[in-house]
Amino acid sequence: MYSIQDVSGRTGLSTHTLRYYEKEGLLSPVSRTPGGFRQYTDEDLEALGLICCLKNTGMSLQEITRFVRLTRQGDETLRERVELLREHRESVIQRMNEMQKYLEKVTWKLNFFSEKLRAYEDLKARQEQ
């Protein structure tokens, strides 16, 4: 069992964000101590891991919420969930390919400017002589 503070440390999400996610339905209601404090289970941490994974690959909180709701509805929704993940996976791959291309352009520009800088500094050095 983990306090909200523990979970914040482990996930890198602020306590505000953790409560916000729960309120928005990204995370099932977390169990409480008799006094009403949140007690996160290993399962909750696992769920948060998947949420972060989806979020960090560009899925919107809205879509993640949809996925989580489907999960809660049980095996009836397996097909839909598989479909959702498959589409997400494709879009991530596509985005990574795009990124790769953009990265090549950045690298090209960087080399171009590096070369220009070298020439410029050579020139300055010669002028100072």
Next chain:
Amino acid sequence: MYSIQDVSGRTGLSTHTLRYYEKEGLLSPVSRTPGGFRQYTDEDLEALGLICCLKNTGMSLQEITRFVRLTRQGDETLRERVELLREHRESVIQRMNEMQKYLEKVTWKLNFFSEKLRAYEDLKARQEQ
């Protein structure tokens, strides 16, 4: 020479966004017809290409604006621009590596659910018999 509409079509940016970028200083003031209409040059298109490249690799408009301003200041700022691009390149590579790891997790989850779906449908088929 290209109208704002042409450029919108070529870049995928809306005419609103093109004007917004110019107003915000991401793009140097575009030349005009006698009537005041924007006339984009090939150079402008080139500049927009770099802007989109940086934006699509996660650079904020603020940072892009900084980069563009440095470019306008000439060779004095070459070192700074090289530094900026180098740092950006590193951050893109790091993000891509992270994405790769997250993608593996998504793939794993997808396979897990696919298998579960297969088992579930088998079960249903057997029940229907």
Next chain:
DNA sequence: TATTGACTTAGAGTAAACTTTAAGGTTTAC
């Protein structure tokens, strides 16, 4: 027992990057 940190709800505030609206002027195709 005092202090620190947790809890609640509700709602306001923030930042980025657009996106739309308002009110009007310019071009061009028929």
Next chain:
DNA sequence: GTAAACCTTAAAGTTTACTCTAAGTCAATA
């Protein structure tokens, strides 16, 4: 020559994902 299409600026509005504040109560630790 006129209507449709396209242009202008300035400013307000939208969306996403938080982030913070308020105001009051409860729990745990030194």
